[in-house]
Amino acid sequence: MSRLRRTGMTVRYMTASADTAVEELLTAADIVKNYGSYQALRGVSLTLHAGRMAAVMGPSGCGKSTLLLILGLLQKPDAGTYTGLGRDLLSLDAREQALFRRRFFGFILQSCAVFSYSTVEENVEFPLMYSGVPRRERLARVMDLLESVNLAGKAQARSNLLSGGEQQRVAIARALIGNPRVLLADEPTGQLDGENTQKLMAHFRRVCDDLAVGIIIVTHDPQVADYCDTVYQLRDGRAIVA
Amino acid sequence: MxxxxxxxxxxxxxxxxxxxxxxxxxxxxxxxxxxxxxxxxxxxxxxxxxxVALIGNVTILTVTMEEHLYPNTPPHFFTDKTVTMFKNLPGVMYAGLSMRFVEVIRTQVQDKNVYIRIRGVDPFFWKVYELNAYQGRLLNEIDEKQRSRVCVLGIDLARNLFQNEPYVGKTLTIFNDNYTVVGIAGGLMMRSRTLDCFIPLTAASDRLIAPNTYPNMLLLRMRSIDDVEPIIKKMPELILSQQNTPYLKIEYAKDEITTxxxxxxxxxxxxxxxxxxxxxxxxxxxxxxxxxxxxxxxxxxxxxxxxxxxxxxxxxxxxxxxxxxxxxxxxxxxxxxxxxxxxxxxxxxxxxxxxxxxxxxxxxxxxxxxxxxxxxxxxxxxxxxxxxxxxxxxx
Structure with missing residues (x-):
């Protein structure tokens, strides 16, 4: 499998050497989701490994976001199986699902990248509050992560006053603060220009490689898909590996 | 969580x-x-x-002995013991004494008849009606104790009797007795009393010639309107606990209290x-x-x-x-x-x-x-x- 890696404007190709030993993080099989009489997903199957980045592409209304919500345990499928880190995730109750999300998942959304009226530091700190991490430890981890996304100098800045690119970096930091195994991103580059898109994807790639995080990105943008190890095309409610 | x-x-x-x-x-x-x-x-x-209560008289109670309505009944008056008992009741702010009737005399000032209504009052009368000295002073306990021949006038009476101020220090003759004017009373509650002449109750008992010049009118000023009706209910019992009183009349502003x-x-x-x-x-x-x-x-x-x-x-x-x-x-x-x-x-x-x-x-x-x-x-x-x-x- 070839892996496309870009840093800034430099593009180079690498070959993964140990794919067979990579841990399987998520496996969804034959996922079905209906909205009334409309069949959004008609048996989607998808696998995500640690350190791999998968793109889900397809036309508007094809069920990309629905699939992401199901994978993120935010919506229940009507049929199918879904396992994550060796557990049957569909058998969890709401509280267990919330706990699983808190421990293993990170989310990045197209809009609402940041919480309004909160500082950058508070935004990134949020997930750790739900996990009950002590404040001192939280702040240390937040500052480490903000340094890694070059936002340490803006820790006390009001997050809604940042540029779109900076807001997405805040969102990435917030998604990564809980050391998730899986990052789920819905159109993360939707509001970014070409240069910022490349920077963001380069950052995702680093996260993927350095931290062995599995990333699923829902996108329209072929440029984003170029960075991913696997690209799923959703057509007629089914996923095809491109 | x-x-x-x-x-x-x-x-x-x-x-x-x-x-x-x-x-x-x-x-x-x-x-x-x-x-x-x-x-x-x-x-x-x-x-x-x-x-509001003072303007409407609603916190003031007057209790009078009414034996004059019944022939051959000896005169009755309120004793010091009774007055002291009322002064010590929780709802009572002030208790004073006065005469039920006023003595009216006529005098001539520059060919003009002037009628003087003379009223004997104790030193607490002023407090009950919240009256004050417009000029000079009001009658006090010393006047009462010494049975002094001094008087306080209402402002209209003073103007009728004397041409020029100051009125204080002038002399008024009542039944051949000369009374020195020590003050002019004023205040919201003077009303028709601006034509009255006030003398110590003791002097009135000694020197006025009208019958029943005794302290037969008890004046009570209550702390609030809520204190009025409870004390009225207990009034006969309270007075009888201190003295013999066959005939009593209690007056208070019932309608005004409701208003x-x-x-x-x-x-x-x-x-x-x-x-x-x-x-x-x-x-x-x-x-x-x-x-x-x-x-x-x-x-x-x-x-x-x-x-x-x-x-x-x-x-x-x-x-x-x-x-x-x-x-x-x-x-x-x-x-x-x-x-x-x-x-x-x-x-x-x-x-x-x-x-x-x-x-x-x-x-x-x-x-x-x-x-x-x-x-x-x-x-x-x-x-x-x-x-x-x-x-x-x-x-």
Missing amino acids: LKTSDLLRIVVKRQLRQLKLGVILSISLGIAMFIGVDVVGKDLENRIVSD VRTIIRRVHVLLLLGIAASLGLGAFGIWQSSFASVRERTREIGLQLAMGAEQGDIMRQFLGEALCNALLGGLAGILFGIITILAVCMAMGMPVAWLSIILHIPICLAAASLVGALGGTWPAVQAGRMDVASALRFE
């Missing part, structure tokens, strides 16, 4: 950054009115009622309506702004739930924000209220009831919290029950 300390930090910081001034102002107005009315309202009300009570009740209702309207407006403001906030932050709520927040966390956050707004309004209201109380006390020369103010602070904060809870609970429940998928898709 979000720790309470973290929740407080998030909520307070957010609300301070996004102050909802209209809501805070409305609640603060209600709380300020509440603390102001409750702390100084009673004192003010007592003063107003006292003034004053109605006025007070209306003022109370008006004030309560004002407080309720202001706090209700605050609660509505919180309800509306909380709903607006929930709508505005729908995707944010979805993201929080996605990150692992529980429904309870979201509910507590929104309820906390509503309570925070209400408490900010409550604190501002307490501050405004205290400033108002200080200003009123200073203007009216009343002592500041600090203990009462301190005791009202927790009540005000509880009232503000109740307003916040009333306005914020339902929007918070709605926020907590939000479907994550719908919230994340919300545009």
